[in-house]
Amino acid sequence: MPQLARDSGAGVARPSNVPPRARWFFDAQEWLLCERDDNGDLHGPVRSYRSDGTPWLEYEYRHGRRHGAFRRFHASGALAQVGRFFDDLLDGLLTVYSDGSDTYSIRECCIPPGARVMKQEHRRGQLLAESFYDADGAQLFEAHLEPNDRASAWPEPLREREEDVLRGAFDFWSSREQLSASDPDAARVEQPLSALCYAIRCAALRLQAFRSVLLSRAAHLAPPDLSDLVGPELVPLRRFSFDGEDEQAVHVDETVALEGLSALELALRARIEWSALCWLCWAAGLDSVAVPTRSCARTASHTFTGSTKPSCRRPRSPTSPSTIGRCAPCCCSPAIPSAKAPGKPT
Numbered sequence: 001m002p003q004l005a006r007d008s009g010a011g012v013a014r015p016s017n018v019p020p021r022a023r024w025f026f027d028a029q030e031w032l033l034c035e036r037d038d039n040g041d042l043h044g045p046v047r048s049y050r051s052d053g054t055p056w057l058e059y060e061y062r063h064g065r066r067h068g069a070f071r072r073f074h075a076s077g078a079l080a081q082v083g084r085f086f087d088d089l090l091d092g093l094l095t096v097y098s099d100g101s102d103t104y105s106i107r108e109c110c111i112p113p114g115a116r117v118m119k120q121e122h123r124r125g126q127l128l129a130e131s132f133y134d135a136d137g138a139q140l141f142e143a144h145l146e147p148n149d150r151a152s153a154w155p156e157p158l159r160e161r162e163e164d165v166l167r168g169a170f171d172f173w174s175s176r177e178q179l180s181a182s183d184p185d186a187a188r189v190e191q192p193l194s195a196l197c198y199a200i201r202c203a204a205l206r207l208q209a210f211r212s213v214l215l216s217r218a219a220h221l222a223p224p225d226l227s228d229l230v231g232p233e234l235v236p237l238r239r240f241s242f243d244g245e246d247e248q249a250v251h252v253d254e255t256v257a258l259e260g261l262s263a264l265e266l267a268l269r270a271r272i273e274w275s276a277l278c279w280l281c282w283a284a285g286l287d288s289v290a291v292p293t294r295s296c297a298r299t300a301s302h303t304f305t306g307s308t309k310p311s312c313r314r315p316r317s318p319t320s321p322s323t324i325g326r327c328a329p330c331c332c333s334p335a336i337p338s339a340k341a342p343g344k345p346t
Helices: 147-153 193-217 263-283 301-307
Strands: 023-025 030-033 044-049 055-062 068-073 079-086 092-097 117-123 126-133 239-243 249-253
Touching: 193 263
Parallel strands: none
Antiparallel strands: 023 030, 030 044, 044 055, 055 068, 068 079, 079 092, 092 117, 117 126, 239 249
């Protein structure tokens, strides 16, 4: 006989497969097993079960925001969705499975007949492309597309690309950018050379911190040794605030937090830091990573500073909206519960 939950005022029976620490949330009609941080926000693994004990959601939370891999299950127990979040935004490959032959269990509309699987690629919350597959794994296309259009619409299968950026070498990425200057007058960095050198040494020091950890956990992902840039005397990494032009306080944190990050997260953040370091050196007129002795003008500096932001050199997806033509992704998305149980447990 199932055990009555001690915290279930309505007399909800706890199924045998629901962990004893899970609590019943009446509003959400689910058993929730989770941990919370000091502020009461969900933090760490979150598992939820339906009233009959069947698994429903598996999420990873970081201080109240979904961050990491997740899975959702149909009421039948079959896998419904698998994907991941980055800072509460869908990111990477999302795969959605139908519940048997029920095509519309994928989502409520815009489903090709016979679809059993839908795949979507997301980048930080933006839907880039989607495709559908039948029970045999064959890709389905919209009926109006001619064969040639189908080939050009999906040049390669949708897949996870988060680790693509890790394949490139740590070279001077800024030199690859083609920046066209609309103003013939050269632009210069407004900060003095000493401030630019300080920023470069700060970036190098942060990269050395990433390198130290990655050498012990995933040496092949570690950035190069930048001891020469750091120098014998370490620059202080500061935390300070100042008033901006709109009289709003601007908080600056030059330190780097490494605790609790996976090797992949460390490697990706190191790449972002490397990209920033390259652009700082580029802005000083250098063609390699180094501490400048003088600042040289760049004719394209104003183009970079005015219209382009540093990036971690993520390869552009061939199925981005600019390349998929008429086979654009539907605006409808599969339902993804938040796993944030409302109200209080009963």
